Amino acid sequence: MSVDVVTHLNFRGEAREALTFYQSVFAGDIALVTYQDAGNVTDPSEADQVMWGQVAADNGFRVMAYDVPSRMPWNRGENSFFVSLRGKTAEEVTAHWEKLSDGATVVQPLGPAQWAPLYGMLVDRFGITWVVDVVNR
Template identity: 30%
Template sequence: MATVNVYLTFNGNCREAFDFYKSVFGGEYPYIGTFGEMPPQEGMEMSEEDKNKIMHVTLPISKETVLMGSDTGGEWASDFTMGNNFSVSINAESKDEANTLFNGLSEGGNVTMPLADTFWGAYFGMFTDKFGINWMVNYDDPAKMQQHP
């Protein structure tokens, strides 16, 4: 069965927000990375400011739940709206389950990133459903995750 968590999006202050959440919940970041640490994208120039923004951060807040987040930037920044800056993130237990959930929930909605293998080793996609809710579907293939710590 899939797990569900909240994914928060910020407009440049993700690190500040997650440091605050960490001060309240405690714990450590199993992962925090910036856009500048990403592999270069062909035809995509990034400002120094955007390179320092958070691409992804994870903060466990209970045995079952993690807060995840990132900053927005570049072409995505114009879509940022405070108050609607979160997504429901589903971590599937198989690629088939990821496909079923993604295809079912995105029906009648707007796919913003089709499911595909990513540079970080996951099978991942994003969409807004027909009710305006933002979703992320992820499957971490254990074989690929061992190659990408």
């Protein structure tokens, strides 16, 4: 038996933009269902927001996201979670790092670390903290 763990990101009106950005970084297929698509509109101004969305790539990358309706509490939070991105080669990791860094705040520049050939941390333009490294085997 196996289990897949998928990071689920919560936004307030930015889910479509975030998923499109992550698809541009990692490739793969994007799937979106709006509140209107699902027949679940409670606020007409939010009808085109994402009720369920996902990016899934052949390289194993997968992330889900939705727009929290305005009737529900939501706060971007601070250090509430990190998304860990681990690759097998420096080239693979560096390519993703360069794309993720667009509009990001770099917390720890990508470079050698005691525990990994490459390690870095950034907060992307959507406020999501990414921990990026090369698997040390």
